Amino acid sequence: xxxxxxxxxxxxxxxxxxxxxxxxxxxxxxxxxxxxxxxxxxxxxxxxxxxxxxxxxxxxxxxxxxxxxxxxxxxxxxxxxxxxxxxxxxxxxxxxxxxxxxxxxxxxxxxxxxxxxxxxxxxxxxxxxxxxxxxxxxxxxxxxxxxxxxxxxxxxxxxxxxxxxxxxxxxxxxxxxxxxxxxxxxxxxxxxxxxxxxxxxxxxxxxxxxxxxxxxxxxxxxxxxxxxxxxxxxxxxxxxxxxxxxxxx
Amino acid sequence: xxxxxxxxxxxxxxxxxxxxxxxxxxxxxxxxxxxxxxxxxxxxxxxxxxxxxxxxxxxxxxxxxxxxxxxxxxxxxxxxxxxxxxxxxxxxxxxxxxxxxxxxxxxxxxxxxxxxxxxxxxxxxxxxxxxxxxxxxxxxxxxxxxxxxxxxxxxxxxxxxxxxxxxxxxxxxxxxxxxxxxxxxxxxxxxxxxxxxxxxxxxxxxxxxxxxxxxxxxxxxxxxxxxxxxxxxxxxxxxxxxxxxxxxxxxxxxxxxxxxxxxxxxxxxxxxxxxxxxxxxxxxxxxxxxxxxxxxxxxxxxxxxxxxx
Numbered sequence: 001x002x003x004x005x006x007x008x009x010x011x012x013x014x015x016x017x018x019x020x021x022x023x024x025x026x027x028x029x030x031x032x033x034x035x036x037x038x039x040x041x042x043x044x045x046x047x048x049x050x051x052x053x054x055x056x057x058x059x060x061x062x063x064x065x066x067x068x069x070x071x072x073x074x075x076x077x078x079x080x081x082x083x084x085x086x087x088x089x090x091x092x093x094x095x096x097x098x099x100x101x102x103x104x105x106x107x108x109x110x111x112x113x114x115x116x117x118x119x120x121x122x123x124x125x126x127x128x129x130x131x132x133x134x135x136x137x138x139x140x141x142x143x144x145x146x147x148x149x150x151x152x153x154x155x156x157x158x159x160x161x162x163x164x165x166x167x168x169x170x171x172x173x174x175x176x177x178x179x180x181x182x183x184x185x186x187x188x189x190x191x192x193x194x195x196x197x198x199x200x201x202x203x204x205x206x207x208x209x210x211x212x213x214x215x216x217x218x219x220x221x222x223x224x225x226x227x228x229x230x231x232x233x234x235x236x237x238x239x240x241x242x243x244x245x246x247x248x249x
Numbered sequence: 250x251x252x253x254x255x256x257x258x259x260x261x262x263x264x265x266x267x268x269x270x271x272x273x274x275x276x277x278x279x280x281x282x283x284x285x286x287x288x289x290x291x292x293x294x295x296x297x298x299x300x301x302x303x304x305x306x307x308x309x310x311x312x313x314x315x316x317x318x319x320x321x322x323x324x325x326x327x328x329x330x331x332x333x334x335x336x337x338x339x340x341x342x343x344x345x346x347x348x349x350x351x352x353x354x355x356x357x358x359x360x361x362x363x364x365x366x367x368x369x370x371x372x373x374x375x376x377x378x379x380x381x382x383x384x385x386x387x388x389x390x391x392x393x394x395x396x397x398x399x400x401x402x403x404x405x406x407x408x409x410x411x412x413x414x415x416x417x418x419x420x421x422x423x424x425x426x427x428x429x430x431x432x433x434x435x436x437x438x439x440x441x442x443x444x445x446x447x448x449x450x451x452x453x454x455x456x457x458x459x460x461x462x463x464x465x466x467x468x469x470x471x472x473x474x475x476x477x478x479x480x481x482x483x484x485x486x487x488x489x490x491x492x493x494x495x496x497x498x499x500x501x502x503x504x505x506x507x508x509x510x511x512x513x514x515x516x517x518x519x520x521x522x523x524x525x526x527x528x529x530x531x532x533x534x535x536x537x538x539x540x541x542x543x544x545x546x547x548x549x550x551x552x553x554x555x556x557x558x
Contacts, residue, residue: 221381223380242502
């Protein structure tokens with residue numbers, strides 16, 4: 001069974017981004033970029049499926065600028081066998097990415113696509129569900145446990161109020177939540193091996209996909225700042241402030 | 250122009266998030282219709298018809314909709330989508346699961362997690378864990394939107410008397426099935442709708458120690474929350490997680506205990522009205538957003554606070 005894992009290059013989760021003074025976006029020049037953490041969990045899950053003998057091949061895909069190759073190399077250092085970069089300078093929105101992925105799924109015929117539930121830059125939480133819709137495949141989002149057997153994926157999902165389990169007929173889409181697994185550290189030998197794994201580059205035009213953005217960003221602004229609070233000396237002072245100043249208890 | 254709100258409900262009742270989503274819909278200007286899709290939805294449909302400002306309730310009642318499977322619910326939404334300028338979902342696990350399927354099928358962008366409405370086609374939404382707010386304009390014919398419920402007040406649950414129209418429910422798509430649910434039973438208020446939240450972090454040290462927060466939450470009538478670190482460590486269940494990728498809360502009072510204040514956590518609670526932080530590390534970033542910070546050992550401060558309230 002082939003598993004396809006899309007990965008996105010994003011600003012590292014430890015970086016606190018700054019809004020540009022002209023309000024056209026956030027400043028990502030000279031900022032550390034990494035694989036979206038949820039996508040790392042997706043690559044790890046696919047790798048575990050391969051180690052269990054459930055998956056036979058893992059294909060990593062990234063859509064974006066040439067530097068996404070680094071992200072794909074990381075995916076291959078974790079365990080992906082080969083990679084495809086859909087290279088474009090164009091801003092890519094989730095619907096466009098879902099269409100690019102659909103074109104690749106049509107070509108590659110994986111039985112399972114595992115994606116991160118959301119990217120930590122645009123926080124959209126859309127691509128997996130959109131891809132599922134475009135393919136008319138079933139989906140299990142926010143997965144905390146995935147079992148694949150007998151042409152089915154049984155997935156436990158993190159939902160409001162607890163956990164829910166669904167069974168999907170393959171082919172299917174799974175999106176990962178934080179508790180699905182803890183991604184391994186990539187080792188130097190695996191990084192070296194990943195450099196020799198095949199990485200193919202295609203363009204959106206090759207896939208016949210129009211990636212023109214549908215949403216226009218008019219402005220990106222700083223959120224309203226919280227005014228600095230005070231430190232209280234002890235519990236008595238805290239209770240006094242809550243009762244008399246904030247009046248919330 | 251009519252606007253469709255896809256209700257989140259448990260068949261008998263509407264979930265609170267639906268009321269906030271209805272308020273957002275009303276801001277767009279136009280008749281607000283509410284789709285209640287489920288099995289045995291009489292109670293929820295009735296509740297929706299009583300919400301102030303709702304013009305019509307569409308009730309789709311069928312076995313395929315019983316467990317909220319995204320494939321079937323999305324098909325039901327698409328079956329009624331024609332004629333609506335906007336389709337709104339609450340930005341909850343339920344809404345986030347279904348909305349993008351609807352948007353992709355309509356070949357339109359989705360606008361996720363809106364916190365403001367500038368006009369019928371222009372919306373504000375947080376990006377980068379709320380460290381920036383983007384204003385985006387959609388040129389698509391239909392706007393598919395998820396609404397951050399903390400950014401909009403709840404619509405009044407009574408005062409309306411909208412007609413309820415029954416629709417034929419979609420059949421089962423046949424590709425997915427519901428297996429089961431483990432829902433934690435709790436007498437506490439729902440985390441995202443609570444007036445007060447008491448949250449614990451890694452500083453709690455163990456699941457056992459987390460219980461120390463319960464009497465405090467009882468005193469405050471608060472929901473319980475947790476940081477990602479506490480959930481990852483197994484101190485608290487996953488559905489307690491507050492943060493960028495967990496639940497977004499904005500209660501009147503948020504008490505953060507033993508939480509350092511990673512940006513991902515702050516993203517989920519910094520719109521709370523009053524924030525109290527208790528942490529023994531005076532340098533913890535949580536103090537940067539707290540109205541009242543107490544540098545103290547939580548194991549003595551929490552029982553003391555509980556007693557003093």
